Amino acid sequence: MRKPLNRDTLQTLHHPASEPLSRPSYARANLIPGVVHLGLGAFHRAHQAMVFDTLMQRGDRRWGVLGVAMHSTQVADDLATQDGLYSVQINDYKGRTWAVVGSVLHTCVTAREREKVVAALASPATRWVTLTVTEKGYGPELADLLVEGFAARRAADAGAITVASCDNLNDNGRKLQALCVDHAQQVDDSLAEWIHTRCFFPNSMVDRIVPAATTERLHEAAEALGVTDRCALGTEGFWEWVIENHFADPSDAAVLAGVGVKVVTEVHPFEQAKLCMLNGSHSALACIGAVMGLTTISDCVAKPNIRAYVHALITKEIMLGLARPHIADYRDALIARFANPTLKHSVHQIATDNSLKIPQRWPPSIKAQLSRGGEVDHLALAAAAWMRYCLGEDEQGKAYVLKDPNSAELQATALLHRHDACAAVKAFLGMHAIWGNELPNDAIWTSRVTHWLQRVQAIGLGQAIAELSGS
Structure with missing residues (x-):
């Protein structure tokens, strides 16, 4: 019986000589998340989380992720048993490679642990919120969560924050900003003004084909790496992230551009x-x-x-x-x-x-x-x-x-x-x-x-x- 992928088995992974493997080179045990991601699906884990992992591999430890599932518990719990680690099979014209991603440090489920999510949104260590929640339009449930988190952040005097929608919606940053400001106005006009001035909502576009996880993919990961990975994914070599240069920390523009993100004035x-x-x-x-x-x-x-x-x-x-x-x-x-x-x-x-x-x-x-x-x-x-x-x-x-x-x-x-x-x-x-x-x-x-x-x-x-x- 194969051992599970986790921090103990990470350094023991094997792989075919023809299929190179990358894995986290940084110590993860004491890292504090700097990103709260809402929508812990396959796309985020094969896209933004891999960008953040690259930043962390290069020594910038501010990009660790608290991965938040909105309702479903399975992925969050499976990742928790694997210390947040999972493998991604990358297939392109050059062949197949594997990456074990380490940027997801912790997971939780909003429906089960709402207080933890709100506390994370209020934490001074949290610099970014990213979202891959829906392409069907944002609703009041999301607004409730974010506005509660921003209210707690204002009360904690935790500073400005970047809130990056990565959902497949036109003008997604502005739509999310309007949702949050309008919702906050129903509660507290001064909170709405704080969100307007202290929360930065860049528009963005993300692109990568990430098929849903399958039993076949899990089997391929087990055969290739010699461990059981219940969260294994497959994707293509191509990826693109285009994001508006509109950040709480202006220096993030150069940081992201340094790992291949397109930072632009107009998305x-x-x-x-x-x-x-x-x-x-x-x-x-x-x-x-x-x-x-x-x-x-x-x-x-x-x-x-x-x-x-x-x-x-x-x-x-x-x-x-x-x-x-x-x-x-x-x-x-x-x-x-x-x-x-x-x-x-x-x-x-x-x-x-x-x-x-x-x-x-x-x-x-x-x-x-x-x-x-x-x-x-x-x-x-x-x-x-x-x-x-x-x-x-x-x-x-x-x-x-x-x-x-x-x-x-x-x-x-x-x-x-x-x-x-x-x-x-x-x-x-x-x-x-x-x-x-x-x-x-x-x-x-x-x-x-x-x-x-x-x-x-x-x-x-x-x-x-x-x-x-x-x-």
Whole structure:
């Protein structure tokens, strides 16, 4: 029976000669967290926590993390039994490497240990709060927690703090700031003013493909490292963190830039490119893959017609008008990342909560194209694929579960109109929470979605994609 990964087994790890391993070189036992992270999921642990680990490897011990799960206890408790240590398998064109990450010093769960979280937010040692809580919008529960913590921080005279939203939301720092200030005003105007002046909320954009942890990944970690790691993750070599130069400690800009973070005056061009190009095409591929019975994104991109489709989707309809620097290089890197077969990124994982994600990912590109008189056929086919996806069964008749808060309405609509594209499009586009108020009344958009849903119903999604690609 293998021993668990923890501080006692850290130095005994073995690994294949062809798969290099990095591990913390710094003593962790007496470190005090300088970062409170809310949302202890896979993405944070394979992204920001690894950036902080790099800083700590370089001798800056201020970036240790208190990892806070909001409700679920499993990851927090599993990490606690491993002294916060976990492994990340990194796969890219150069091969496979492993990293054991040591920046997560302690964990807790807000629903179980709220006082501990509030105390950490109030601690003078805490310099940063980071969040990967949701891409569906912030709510009162989060505001309650942060404002309580900031009130305690003000009472303790613990100083200014950087609060960095890393959630997949446009203008995320300003949205979080407005939430906290507005909530504080309901309690104490002077607290609201303190938050406004002493809490710094930079906008940021984070990018890395991090599939959900699987049993297979845990087995691979055990085989490679010789220990049991219940928190093992896999990811790609690519990562990007773009953050606005707006920090409580201005010297943090140079510190972060020194380890590869892009510190900029304006995040929006990067943010829009990621939301529309990566997330938008990801959602399209996820719907296509699910309907066609494909398992992963790399399975989709391995098919020449689908690869040509997603390249054209981005090039002809999404990236026009976006202002990210070197945008064609970013597109090419995206498609190469999608094709990485080692990530095993499930189409159904990406398709989760589609009705909440699509409003951010597709309508901006659709409206921009319509306003300039450009084509929208690739976006229309994506919308048709989503409508077909809502049936809850692939083209081979295999059922799957729609993981969406509106799943009952979506599936009922798809089933009711499964043979009537005109009625289906009218019903789906009538969901204004998804499409807004303009697109349902746009004759060109409606006609192109209807056309492609008719073709999908008549000849199947794969053939419709080939027809659009002219192959």
